[in-house]
Amino acid sequence: MEWLKSQITVETRGKGLYPFTDQVIEHIRKWGIQEGMCFLFIQHTSASLLISESYDRTARIDLEEFMERVAPESQSWHQHTLEGSDDSPSHMKAMLTDTDLTIPINNQKLSLGTWQGLYVFEHRKRGHNRQILIRCLKIK
Amino acid sequence: MEWLKSQITVETRGKGLYPFTDQVIEHIRKWGIQEGMCFLFIQHTSASLLISESYDRTARIDLEEFMERVAPESQSWHQHTLEGSDDSPSHMKAMLTDTDLTIPINNQKLSLGTWQGLYVFEHRKRGHNRQILIRCLKIK
Amino acid sequence: MEWLKSQITVETRGKGLYPFTDQVIEHIRKWGIQEGMCFLFIQHTSASLLISESYDRTARIDLEEFMERVAPESQSWHQHTLEGSDDSPSHMKAMLTDTDLTIPINNQKLSLGTWQGLYVFEHRKRGHNRQILIRCLKIK
Numbered sequence: 001m002e003w004l005k006s007q008i009t010v011e012t013r014g015k016g017l018y019p020f021t022d023q024v025i026e027h028i029r030k031w032g033i034q035e036g037m038c039f040l041f042i043q044h045t046s047a048s049l050l051i052s053e054s055y056d057r058t059a060r061i062d063l064e065e066f067m068e069r070v071a072p073e074s075q076s077w078h079q080h081t082l083e084g085s086d087d088s089p090s091h092m093k094a095m096l097t098d099t100d101l102t103i104p105i106n107n108q109k110l111s112l113g114t115w116q117g118l119y120v121f122e123h124r125k126r127g128h129n130r131q132i133l134i135r136c137l138k139i140k
Numbered sequence: 141m142e143w144l145k146s147q148i149t150v151e152t153r154g155k156g157l158y159p160f161t162d163q164v165i166e167h168i169r170k171w172g173i174q175e176g177m178c179f180l181f182i183q184h185t186s187a188s189l190l191i192s193e194s195y196d197r198t199a200r201i202d203l204e205e206f207m208e209r210v211a212p213e214s215q216s217w218h219q220h221t222l223e224g225s226d227d228s229p230s231h232m233k234a235m236l237t238d239t240d241l242t243i244p245i246n247n248q249k250l251s252l253g254t255w256q257g258l259y260v261f262e263h264r265k266r267g268h269n270r271q272i273l274i275r276c277l278k279i280k
Numbered sequence: 281m282e283w284l285k286s287q288i289t290v291e292t293r294g295k296g297l298y299p300f301t302d303q304v305i306e307h308i309r310k311w312g313i314q315e316g317m318c319f320l321f322i323q324h325t326s327a328s329l330l331i332s333e334s335y336d337r338t339a340r341i342d343l344e345e346f347m348e349r350v351a352p353e354s355q356s357w358h359q360h361t362l363e364g365s366d367d368s369p370s371h372m373k374a375m376l377t378d379t380d381l382t383i384p385i386n387n388q389k390l391s392l393g394t395w396q397g398l399y400v401f402e403h404r405k406r407g408h409n410r411q412i413l414i415r416c417l418k419i420k
Contacts, residue, residue: 043391091339092342101239102181104273104275116183137417192374242319244285256325
């Protein structure tokens with residue numbers, strides 16, 4: 001067994017889903033992993049990780065709109081407003097999605113289902129450079 | 141350390157929670173794992189994984205009803221409707237629950253709490269065969 | 281590679297977020313882990329785990345209030361009410377957050393981002409002793 005590690009940066013341009021499946025696949029290829037486990041961890045509380053539908057763009061538009069409706073900005077009961085009206089909702093949206101993902105590697109491939117893709121979900125209005133730690137346990 | 145892998149299929153009959161704890165326990169028993177880690181990954185975006193209350197059926201009925209209320213079908217703002225009114229809500233529900241689960245194995249047993257059970261959460265109206273990858277790291 | 285394991289108890293005093301980052305860091309220090317992976321698992325269905333903003337207390341107050349609004353008590357459609365009006369909502373809130381967390385250890389430190397902290401999210405009105413299993417894979 002071997003342990004491999006690196007970091008991926010995803011540059012966002014405000015709220016929405018940003019695909020980064022290819023960056024993960026490139027690490028697995030470069031490291032020559034045939035069989036193992038891939039661990040992803042995003043080091044933020046106002047952006048998160050998500051595995052979701054990668055085929056039809058409208059599926060992602062609906063997910064983004066859904067999140068705005070579940071945790072809208074500018075509610076009278078929000079107390080955490082010093083950094084803007086999108087700050088507190090960004091933590092709510094991050095809470096409802098993922099900070100870490102754990103995905104098997106099988107036959108030299110990330111074992112995603114046919115329609116699954118990896119996304120950074122940016123919850124702030126402004127763009128950010130989001131840091132994702134990647135760790136792989138290489139069995140062979 | 142040893143690496144063990146297999147695949148579990150859970151047949152669903154439309155929306156709802158389907159228990160599969162026993163299928164995971166059977167793998168751990170068969171592989172003779174005393175101590176280690178169990179990794180589960182569902183290869184779908186319209187069904188998900190959940191660890192929840194396994195004792196009282198009414199707890200699960202409430203969870204299913206809750207999800208219908210949080211992400212109802214047939215909203216005017218839904219754009220991803222080509223495959224039916226349950227398609228976009230199915231991705232929303234999957235987003236709010238889990239794609240992967242990581243559970244310790246201790247004393248030859250999956251370390252679930254007293255009331256915890258493993259479920260596939262089917263979010264589509266029609267039944268499906270849902271594929272779950274199981275990976276175990278056997279320490280001893 | 282080495283496998284280390286223990287259990288952390290977090291005593292809660294009713295609904296809310298309870299920090300336990302320090303207890304995890306103490307285990308990593310005690311075990312002398314420079315590089316590896318930390319796995320956390322909470323053995324409950326009415327309390328959950330969360331990585332969230334650790335700096336400003338108002339961020340956590342908003343998250344707690346948000347959860348009360350997403351899954352309020354005493355709804356007419358709740359069937360699982362035998363153990364009190366907070367029982368069924370506690371499973372809903374646990375469903376929306378995390379049962380397990382997987383966090384890299386890097387340079388002898390838990391690789392949390394600047395503002396990330398670990399919390400037990402208690403969803404019941406009464407206090408409880410919540411059990412969290414900690415497992416670490418020590419690479420070096």
